[in-house]
Amino acid sequence: xxxxxxxxxxxxxxxxxxxxxxxxxxxxxxxxxxxxxxxxxxxxxxxxxxxxxxxxxxxxxxxxxxxxxxxxxxxxxxxxxxxxxxxxxxxxxxxxxxxxxxxxxxxxxxxxxxxxxxxxxxxxxxxxxxxxxxxxxxxxxxxxxxxxxxxxxxxxxxxxxxxxxxxxxxxxxxxxxxxxxxxxxxxxxxxxxxxxxxxxxxxxxxxxxxxxxxxxxxxxxxxxxxxxxxxxxxxxxxxxxxxx
Numbered sequence: 001x002x003x004x005x006x007x008x009x010x011x012x013x014x015x016x017x018x019x020x021x022x023x024x025x026x027x028x029x030x031x032x033x034x035x036x037x038x039x040x041x042x043x044x045x046x047x048x049x050x051x052x053x054x055x056x057x058x059x060x061x062x063x064x065x066x067x068x069x070x071x072x073x074x075x076x077x078x079x080x081x082x083x084x085x086x087x088x089x090x091x092x093x094x095x096x097x098x099x100x101x102x103x104x105x106x107x108x109x110x111x112x113x114x115x116x117x118x119x120x121x122x123x124x125x126x127x128x129x130x131x132x133x134x135x136x137x138x139x140x141x142x143x144x145x146x147x148x149x150x151x152x153x154x155x156x157x158x159x160x161x162x163x164x165x166x167x168x169x170x171x172x173x174x175x176x177x178x179x180x181x182x183x184x185x186x187x188x189x190x191x192x193x194x195x196x197x198x199x200x201x202x203x204x205x206x207x208x209x210x211x212x213x214x215x216x217x218x219x220x221x222x223x224x225x226x227x228x229x230x231x232x233x234x235x236x237x238x239x240x241x242x243x244x
Contacts, residue, residue: 110134113189152183170224183238
């Protein structure tokens with residue numbers, strides 16, 4: 001019995017070569033093959049055109065784009081990217097990695113996440129409170145304390161476009177059980193993540209006897225969660241930090 005051929009042997013036969021060639025040709029019908037060099041040159045040309053157009057259109061409106069002073073650096077990075085020889089398949093992944101890295105660095109965020117290693121912490125800056133060097137919004141109480149993130153939750157009043165951070169938001173109206181923006185980091189490496197939680201609010205005025213009267217413009221506020229179930233996704237990422 002004749003043994004089954006290996007793939008390498010199969011494509012070396014003249015007949016099989018013709019079949020393989022035919023299949024490859026048919027698979028590429030209607031597809032225009034562009035040399036990588038042309039793609040890379042097009043990247044630079046496209047970037048220069050778009051930046052020039054942005055500058056021109058902004059000047060016509062009497063405006064100055066924020067990126068104007070960074071155009072040489074941007075074009076230098078685009079040229080470097082083009083020279084790296086990215087293909088159509090790798091270009092989106094590589095460009096995405098570059099953008100994400102720049103975004104993190106310019107936002108003073110750590111690359112690879114906070115790891116809670118000794119070198120990330122220095123001496124306590126306030127009493128026994130330690131601040132993380134790599135992400136300034138991460139703290140811990142005491143050298144062996146559990147790290148927490150200040151902006152784990154931002155509270156957004158119902159129907160409003162702004163939000164706020166802090167503590168003392170009631171779990172429900174009139175409750176003494178409260179929750180704040182700071183929460184314990186569940187695991188490391190830690191990537192900062194903020195959850196928006198909807199709250200109801202009421203403005204009041206405090207009377208001389210200490211009682212509260214609901215009154216617009218009174219200057220005092222009470223806030224409580226509209227739907228405590230919104231916190232479910234928070235606890236998948238953080239552990240609750242009970243207010244002392």
